[in-house]
Amino acid sequence: MPTETAPDGPAPQAAHHVATVAAPLDPASADTPQVLYLAGRQLLVQRGDMELAVRDLGGVGTEVRFPAPWPRPFGTVTVSPGGDLAVFAGVHALRAVDATGSVRWEIRHGCWSTAVCEQRHVSYTEYADDFDHTHADHGSAAFSPDGKLVWAHVRDSTGDGVEEEWLVLDAVDGTVLGRAETGTVASGSFQYPHPDPAYMGLTVGEGEEDSPVLWGHFDGTTLTVRRFPGEVLLGVSPSGGHFLTTDPEQWSLYLHRAEDGTELGRLDAEDTVPVAPGSADDDRARWDYEAAYVAEGTVVIGTDTDVNAYATRHWLVDVAGTTLRGRVSYPFPVSGPARPAGEGTWYTVSADETAVHLWRRAEET
Secondary structure, eight states, X not given: OXXXXXXXXXXXXXXXXXXXXXXXXXXXGBOOOEEEEETTEEEEEEEBSSEEEEEETTTTOOEEEEEOSSOTTSOEEEEOTTSSOEEEEOSSEEEEEOTTOOEEEEEEOOOOOSSOOOOOOSOGGGTTTOHHHHTOOOOEEEEOTTSSEEEEEEEOSSSSSOSEEEEEEETTTOOEXXXXXXXXXXXXXXXXXXXXXXXXXXXXXXXXXXXXXXXXXXXXXXXXXXXXXXXXXXXXXXXXXXXXXXXXTOOEEEEEETTTOOEEEEEEHHHHSOOOTTOOTTOOOOEEEEEEEEETTEEEEEESOOOTTOOOEEEEEETTTTEEEEEEEOSSOOOSOOXXXXXXXXXXXXXXXXXXXXXXXXXXX
């Protein structure tokens, strides 16, 4: 039976269950599994304490395990479209490794410790037992869809006093091809690939209302950056023609034209989303910090106003027309946000984080 407990609103939008895939690692010692979609491939990725598991979901069924250069509290990680190279964005360095653990290249940078640390560390063992380093802020890295570039948000890679930088690197050897100051003081960041390898989106969390979205363009020589203060990036449309953001307080969705950043429309949650059953009178609907494009002008996104024992609520939103098409109706209960899986699909993670569920709109099956 569908899990519909929605109040009045647009007609439910049925979700078709495509598949359930078991997480490769034990959730007790691993991060939440995620699906990366690049160059037409779906990769199930999960970071464990000392390894990274990568499974191809495209029918091949192959799985690769990358030995990690440092434990998982120390930074983030991304994987190449081919699933053959992992880039670990750590507290003190970016390190690219293959499945044997061999280092392809490394770029050391300023320390991301939450305390003032001016050391340029050589190894994480220098700070492995320090509380501030274990709970350090973090940058991020992402591959371009063609796998030729790595975009990386780091601290002071040259030692010349630049607080934070956005780098464009040659994925083969780590050569820095372009760089730009971000003008940020990040607690963390996340990158959003564009279909065109020359573009990338970066959302930087600063713990303040003006935390920005940065929209980067690398012309082969120079990295230029457009800044959108007070916004959080949610995704890039399949064609790359648009990107979607929300504000740090999650009140509205904003659709931007990718070419020049022009805002084309917005959708306020409070005026659009029906009140959740059991909500207090002063509760306001707010959009999730994650969304999944399932078509050029359509996303699946949740709201975080649900209370008590009511089910997770996801919505099909026409962002091009700034309208709510309806609540997504699932054949069994789901948890957490809707995340993009490419090719018109999205995924959710089971409540115990042992499995990933893949979904598609029923009307397209």
